[in-house]
Amino acid sequence: MxxxxxxxxxxxxxxxxxxxxxxxxxxxxxxxxxxxxxxxxxxxxxxxxxxxxxxxxxxxxxxxxxxxxxxxxxxxxxxxxxxxxxxxxxxxxxxxxxxxxxxxxxxxxxxxxxxxxxxxxxxxxxxxxHLLWALVADYGLEEIARKVTRKLSGLKCAAFYGCYLLRGQAHPYDDPFNPTSMENLFEAVGATPVIYRGRTQCCGWPLSSYATEQSFKLAGMHIQDAIAAGADCMVTPCPLCHLNLDSRQPEVEKVVEQTLGLPVLHLPQLVALALGISPQNLGLDRHIVSTRPVLEKLGF
CATH class of the missing domain: 1.20.1050.140 (Glutathione S-transferase Yfyf (Class Pi); Chain A, domain 2)
Structure with a gap:
């Protein structure tokens, strides 16, 4: 930096x-x-x-x-x-x-x-x-790692990049089809990246207003794949993805006919936890799917 x-x-x-x-x-x-x-x-x-x-x-x-x-x-x-x-x-x-x-x-x-x-x-x-590029390219992963006061050891994180960040425009920060920036950031704060099929695909939000069932099936498929890959949580750099994956997860569960219960964190929440910022100061109690399993795994 x-x-x-x-x-x-x-x-x-x-x-x-x-x-x-x-x-x-x-x-x-x-x-x-x-x-x-x-x-x-x-x-x-x-x-x-x-x-x-x-x-x-x-x-x-x-x-x-x-x-x-x-x-x-x-x-x-x-x-x-x-x-x-x-x-x-x-x-x-x-x-x-x-x-x-x-x-x-x-x-x-x-x-x-x-x-x-x-x-x-x-x-x-x-x-x-985007904040992700600012952290990875401007601030730097080594500098972030030096700021870590509470390593997120043992926490398995599934990145959900979504569509726009990778393919909305040309940029020099990551591969649009095989990105690594979020996984590299996870490792910098001590977490373990989980690779799964849907991490670079659409969350279904754009469909939700006119093809709700298809939207929820898409979101459910990604959540199921992340769970199958062993993820403790999903982490997304997009609040619209967060709405479909977290806020609507109870509705998604009804469509896919399966209990999911996978916490979905915003990217800055995850990094901030590693810097010692308290969960109360990050709004982790506002999520629809409880983030308590993540916090308990990290010893909060």
Whole structure:
């Protein structure tokens, strides 16, 4: 890690301020412990989670150009802890940066909407980065390992990357089809990675509003596979995946006709436990599936 303090424009997104408030809580607790500065983008808006472009690509681009421009005003990278936000905002950033060369008139058109709202223009001068990449690539696994005060020895963790983080955009941080960054992070904090079939697949959330049974079957298949592989818990970098895998797990159990009971942790919760942050300060009591088996295994 560089000796300079890492600093980001923090884009919390919608879900972490609503149904998954423990994600915002644990992200702030983790970054404080690591000495990472977050400047929250309080004027930012929902990225649209991929739905805006169903009506208009221009709408998705304009909304998220504004979100990026807010980070550019601070001369900071935009940091999100939501894989869906990363995929959507990162893809818009990619598209607009390419358009600056290939179709500058389109960027001017987008910036025209920002100007109408009294916003700074999109310049393409910063990056969009998920918390996972910030931890692995910016902070560094060796430095995180040095910060560990409570090794998560014996805890078997099944990563659930989801879709957007790996394949929503091109990036240099991991292999989109055979990733290792979460497993490497697990090992850095003393946990044991569990490899299973569904870790890079869709959780089913995008289907849940119109094909609920199929969505729950998909989530159930992944949870069953993780359990069969010996996992004590799942860990995900996406709050929408968390909603389908944790919040809806009781409904999933009815569809797959099997009791599951697999705890699903947010990525910053897992890392923060290894840094000695108390479970109460990480919102681990807010989950639908009890996290008590994980905490008991770790001696809490």
């Amino acid at each position: 560089s000796s300079r303090t890492l600093k980001y424009a923090y884009f919390p997104g919608c879900v972490a301020q609503g149904a998954c408030r423990e994600l915002d809580q644990s992200t702030k607790a983790l970054t404080r412990s690591l000495g990472i500065d977050l400047i929250e983008l309080k004027k930012a808006s929902c990225c649209g989670s991929g739905t805006f472009k169903e009506d208009s690509q221009l709408l998705e681009d304009a909304v998220n150009a504004r979100n990026i421009a807010l980070a550019e005003e601070l001369n900071l990278p935009l940091l999100t802890h939501c894989s869906t936000c990363q995929g959507v905002i990162g893809q818009v950033d990619e598209r607009l940066k390419a358009s600056q060369t290939d179709n500058p008139a389109y960027v001017e058109h987008v910036n025209g909407f920002l100007k109408q709202e009294g916003c700074s223009p999109y310049r393409g001068s910063t990056d969009v980065k």
